[in-house]
Amino acid sequence: MRILALDSSGLVASVAVVEGNTRESQTIAEYTMNYKKTHSQTLLPMLDEVAKMTELDLKSIDAIAVAAGPGSFTGLRIGSATAKGLGLALDKPLIHIPTLEGMAYNLCGTADIVCPIMDARRRQVYTGIYTFEGDKLKVLEDQMAIGIEELGEKLQKYEGKNEGKIVFLGDGVPVFREDLTERILKDREIWFAPAQMNRQRAASVGSLALWYYEAGKVETAAEHQPDYLRVSQAERERKERLGHDSVSM
Structure with a gap:
């Protein structure tokens, strides 16, 4: 087709x-x-x-x-x-x-937790939490508009799954990258998608x-x-x- x-x-x-x-x-x-x-x-x-x-x-x-x-x-x-x-x-x-599902599919096949974030202003993001079973997308948390701190709390629930790695992508990354790495998820292993995958x-x-x-x-x-x-x-x-x-x- x-x-x-x-x-x-x-x-x-x-x-x-x-x-x-x-x-x-x-x-x-x-x-x-x-x-x-x-x-x-x-x-x-x-x-x-x-x-x-x-x-x-x-x-x-x-x-x-x-x-x-x-x-x-x-x-x-x-x-x-x-x-x-x-x-x-x-x-x-x-x-x-x-x-958010379309964005997550940029990373089809990864074993990590995938978390696209789009800047929604006022320290909020449009986001969802996903993983893959082979090349099939699995929704862990459906897309939503929430504060960046609340997103951090949701992601902590998935510690230990998929080795606990989280990959972020989207236009919210440059806005919240420092917050995520140095404060909100400072004890988690975080990866940020490269330029060809992050939009x-x-x-x-x-x-x-x-x-x-x-x-x-x-x-x-x-x-x-x-x-x-x-x-x-x-x-x-x-x-x-x-x-x-x-x-x-």
């Missing part, structure tokens, strides 16, 4: 085409950008370039996989709108991939989507909705203003 994969859930924009099944697959093309441009400027041109370079007829794809959150509210809306539009135009199903990649979203597809986890374009996990900053600020105004009255 052939899957078109999109990820614009964070600072990175990525498009890939993945072919095969869970036993044997390959990435036909991947275009990833981590640069100071908006996803509205980059995602569709990247998709167009991938299609041209691989002589891809979009009608030949079997499904569209999209990193569906959590992450950047604007990025998620752009990715979901693009996937929904393509799904409706091509009459193709969508595969809803949790962003969102559409090839990982597409490869994980093969497992979802074989399990029948697909949806229509009309059904698809992104997973924000929490309200936007603008909504939080609006509620804070309303609360302040009501107190003033």
Whole structure:
């Protein structure tokens, strides 16, 4: 089967085409950008370039996989709108991939505990805790928005499993690396993923989507909705203003 994969859930924009099944697959093309441009400027041109370079007829794809959150509210809306539009135009199903699972799949096959962290501001992260059984992803803690200290407490529960090693990746690493190594998890063995593995990649979203597809986890374009996990900053600020105004009255 052939899957078109999109990820614009964070600072990175990525498009890939993945072919095969869970036993044997390959990435036909991947275009990833981590640069100071908006996803509205980059995602569709990247998709167009991938299609041209691989002589891809979009009608030949079997499904569209999209990193569906959590992450950047604007990025998620752009990715979901693009996937929904393509799904409706091509009459193709969508595969809803949790962003953190897609990131964890960058490290497919590792024996360590995998913990992606995305900076969610206010000392919080979007995160999940995962491990692998061969090349199959196993969810230990489903994706969530929590404080970095609380994440440390959750990770302590897995001491001794998989030799106790934890690998972190994501844009939360540069924000919390010092806290994790020198305070929160100073007694644990920690590894940080190298540059080529530490951000969102559409090839990982597409490869994980093969497992979802074989399990029948697909949806229509009309059904698809992104997973924000929490309200936007603008909504939080609006509620804070309303609360302040009501107190003033």
